[in-house]
Amino acid sequence: MTLMTKFLGTGAALALTAGAALADPALIYDLGGKFDKSFNEAAFMGAEEYAAETGGSYKDIELQSEAQREQALRRFAEAGFNPVVTTGFSMSSPISSVAADYPDTKFVTIDGYVDPSEHPNVLSILFSEHEGSYLTGVLAALASDTGTVGFIGGMDIPLIRKFACGYAQGVLATNPDATVISNMTGTTPAAWNDPVKGTELASAQISQGADVIFAAAGGTGIGVLQAAADADILSVGVDSNQNHLHPGKVLTSMLKRVDVAVRESMAQGADLETGVMMLGLAENGVGYALDDNNADLITAEMKSAVDAAREQIIAGEVTVHDYSSDDSCPALSF
């Protein structure tokens, strides 16, 4: 709930400032499209929640081309939408080139980073995916009988390696003898939406002995989860809570609260506090999912282990290495 209070703190103070209510927020989805069952869809859910809770409305657009990134930003800013929320790291560079032209508009880049000293009207929201992944690694290591666990990434980019690296650290911290197998689906954006290949990779990992597989691969992960359920082993979902997809077969999901980030950004409207926001375990920006669907899979022992790990990270007693800080991973080689 720290995330909420952080947003609400600034929001409440300025809630009655004139003009704020006039502007609707806007949301720009990345090229993957609105209904990608993952990242963009989480953003859409957040926007819908905003609309339902506040009764307000919002404008959204699915991009078709690279040149439209800047265009959409400008057209929304010109039309008075505020804030303009965007998803995906690809939006950060267009925002950098546009933000200065519209100083009164607040821009939000989720997963992207824009230097706040250059562009004071931009909020960069980043998630500590490595910390959340660490926790799922801990659970995976405890749930595995074979001592071999798998990771399947989508497109091979540093962000996904960050997931994999955190996961591997969690596994090895729990069971130093465990083996982590890691595969990436591809190197193009198509890798985000290739469930067939996800199934293939999962089958390959299963044949190598993996009995828990973490899929951080967008739509491709659907195939991974399916293959794992079919082979009667466990899988770990990503971004949203995917436990319900195969009840009793999905060990847990690495939660990345894009929906909350979108909802709260929109709720604050024009008075959004800009800068860089790093959402980690402490802020509940990332975490692991526990619900009815996987309650039987997580034993009390496992739960206490993972909660302990969580407390240690928050307290700074354990530091999870962030792959993207130096493009290297101590626990896993790619």
Next chain:
Amino acid sequence: MDKMPAWADAVLVPLISILLAALLSALVILAIGESPLDALTLMIEGALMRSSGWGYTLYYTTNFIFTGLCVAVAFHARMFNIGGEGQAMIGGLGVALVCLFIPFPHWSVALLVATLAAAVFGALWALIPAYLQAKRGSHIVITTIMFNFIAAAVLNYVLVNLLRPTGAMDPATATFPAATHLPTFQDMFATPDNPLFRGAPANVTFFLAVLACVAFWLVMWRTRLGYEIRAFGHSESAAKYAGISPVRITVVAMLMSGGLAGMMALNTTMGEAERLVLNATEGAGFIGIAVALMGRSHPVGIFLAALLFGFLYQGGAELALWTSIPRELITVIQALVILFTGALDNMVRMPLERVFLALRKGA
């Protein structure tokens, strides 16, 4: 006897094709419960009634002029180069390499060298299919389309493994140095009290594209090379009879074609993104086919057709912004125009020819 006057062939056929496509598109829009008239107004206002709209329209137009000319050169030599997409990708690689690794003093020098690099890289990418066609008879349609995939894979490898800055997520190069940034229309035409083309990506490469149209006309209709290319395209046996080497013409025409496709990358890579991204071409190589067909492989026609498609792209973006027409349907509308102007050309032409015959008989 020609069945109908040249003006009817050049103007009336495409015009009717567009109207038919528009009609069908209107039905599509109507079917999802939006107003076609509002949609058209929105497209026109967004693409043509604001200077920044023009800035986007002309940005797309620039792409389509280059790829249209690319396809047209090959058409004149009776070859179907569907590899414009891949040639443009590799052209973009050439642009990126010179922009990143040569310290240019001024954008004009950078543009000159980058143009050369784009053309050479694009041309070389077309060389292998050309050689295979000329010497081995491998069909150019098959090889060029395969080379599109190879180009995408090569570019992907280079961007992901070699040119991506450390820690960056995007499979893209670093931003090019400021000295290589091309002046946009905003830089050129905006004044403090009249901010024309604000933020639009159209840039000096548009003029380069216009120049390419003129050069295309000169080469095709005023030089020996163009004469030989056109002769070869109309009849290979006649070309042989005249001592024109089929191998040479095939290779030269494809080099020109690939070079023009490569030059498209100047606009997207150097002019707009100022870095090389993975998906810089975005299908413009394929749109070029429709543009060349509609423009009758003539530079004036190609310019106009490219303008139309530029308008459709920018207008489509406006539709996506302000209506609830999903982007898939916008693609459907654009595809309808391509279908009618490109593929279904004869559907309009034949009845029209009959009308003209009947008219003449009546006269």
Next chain:
Amino acid sequence: MTQAPAIELKGISKAFGPVQANKDINVRVMPGTIHGIIGENGAGKSTLMSILYGFYKADAGEIFVAGRKTDIPNSQAAIAAGIGMVFQHFKLVQNFTVLENVILGAEDGPMLRPSLARARGVLKQLSEDYELSVDPDQLIENLSVGHQQRVEILKALYRQADILILDEPTGVLTPAEADHLFRILDGLRAQGKTIILITHKLREIMEITDTVSVMRRGGMTATVKTAETSPEQLAELMVGRKVLLQVHKTPARPGAPVLQIDDLRHTDRHGVERLRGVSLTVHAGEVLGIAGVAGNGQSELLEAIGGCVDASGSILLNGKALPLSGPGSDGAARRAAGIAHVPEDRQTEGLIMPFTAWENTVFGYHRDPACQTGPLMNNAAIKQQAQDKMTRYDVRPPNPALAARNFSGGNQQKIVLAREIERDPDVLLIGQPTRGVDIGAIEFIHKEIIRLRDAGKAILLVSVELDEIFALSDRIAVMFDGKIMGERAPESTDQTELGLLMAGVTASQAGDPIAAVDASLHQKERREARAHD
């Protein structure tokens, strides 16, 4: 003559845009006769027959078949009315048997077997009745052209045609095959069939028809009894003025050998050896005519000498060897060396049809410095010289800006001829100089060829028209299956002897000509079939 005409056309008119292809045609074709229709290219013969066969609809006029007014909206209706058509270009499926081709489109039901069985019987009967023997189980691709034509006739008869239209049937036949065809037609006439024969060859009209109708510029100028007319009169009716059918020429005064060809060989891209060791010499100031049925290597001979295809062997021009492959062996190099080439097919070789006339007047010579100014082509100069040439060679209309396809065949040929002889070459290769050319232009072209001969050029002439070969040549060489079968002087040979040579029969085999012809033709076909496999 109380019998109703088999076909009667009354006031048939048809226009294509501004072109009046047929105007007010009236003709009666009596049953049991062979009726010739003769006219120049573009006179409207084909249009008229297409109307009769249901391909076109007439703008005005009526058709009567056996006295009854009949509408013929499509070819099925024509077949139902008892009209059969044998096209110039056969409409046969190459990899079907004769039997399958005959029943194609006339099957009795969904199952083929009964149709085939019935057809086999009918075919046997027809073969016996009309001297139309063809092996019903042979594949079309294995048949000679003459036999393929018989299949076309059988197809029409199988559909119970009483009226048979043949469009230029002898264009692809050797004289012996043509003779056989005429015997078949004779037999059909004797059985009461009616035959309409479209041709431009006066000799055939005189030989076989009972009545002849002459067409000129879309109109029917006359219908006369063949017995009561003469070739001269028919030619005059066709052209509308007196025509010289004979080319007047003085005896040749041959000079030094200019073009010496020895053991010239060429294999096409399918692996068929098209030239199998051709040796020839052409002297200055003479016309060497190459006779032969189309497809026996004459085209390849011209192409090899003209530099269009690679070859082996040797070609000496004024005693100097020319490279036959690799650099310096293309058409441009041959032109530079002094060999001009009027190709057989002006539409796919000699001209670029969509190009303007002025662009075509430098085709092949466009690298000439006179055509260039700096990096550009000197279009103004090219247009100027094109205008001059067109005026001098009486090309009509004399408009250099018109596309080549908009000129008539004769005027297209004049453009090619003007271009090739203007550069004062030593050797002139001419293929089919008057194919598809109207009689008026033929006269002009023939005179021009003789004029060039008398100016001391060495001329190699290829033509499938024996009449033309006889009229122009000072020596005649006959080609068969990629070889020269023999050489004759025109005054000491005749059509029969040349016809045998054209069919591949050498003097030693001449005892049983027909058997020898069949044997040699089959040998050639088998060789080509093997190469294709």
